[in-house]
Amino acid sequence: MTDDEYVDTVTQGLRESRSWMAQFNDVVQRAMQFDPVSDVVAATFDGDGYLQDLVIDPTAPAQYTHTELEELITLVLRDGSAKLREAMRKAVERYFGTDSAWREMDALAEEW
Numbered sequence: 001m002t003d004d005e006y007v008d009t010v011t012q013g014l015r016e017s018r019s020w021m022a023q024f025n026d027v028v029q030r031a032m033q034f035d036p037v038s039d040v041v042a043a044t045f046d047g048d049g050y051l052q053d054l055v056i057d058p059t060a061p062a063q064y065t066h067t068e069l070e071e072l073i074t075l076v077l078r079d080g081s082a083k084l085r086e087a088m089r090k091a092v093e094r095y096f097g098t099d100s101a102w103r104e105m106d107a108l109a110e111e112w
Contacts, residue, residue: 020095024091024096027087037075038072040056040057040060040072041069041076042054043080049081051077
């Protein structure tokens with residue numbers, strides 16, 4: 001392989017890597033935005049799965065007993081966390097799993 005061919009191969013690999021990472025980052029951002037379980041309680045999580053914000057409608061205490069509201073908050077937190085974990089698992093498997101294009105990059109690296 002000539003030096004120019006080597007540079008072209010590496011440059012193409014970098015372009016593909018950037019594209020894959022951009023796609024992965026887009027999927028991660030979309031994974032953090034999912035349909036709410038409730039209209040009166042909403043939770044948002046960061047990319048690591050930590051609770052970022054919990055919003056409770058001010059009218060919720062008038063609509064629910066304290067026990068019902070506690071159960072609703074628990075449901076929203078559990079469901080949101082589970083949805084995020086599942087979405088992140090799928091994204092990681094798609095972009096970094098055994099069948100992903102990253103394996104091609106590993107093979108190229110071994111050749112050099």
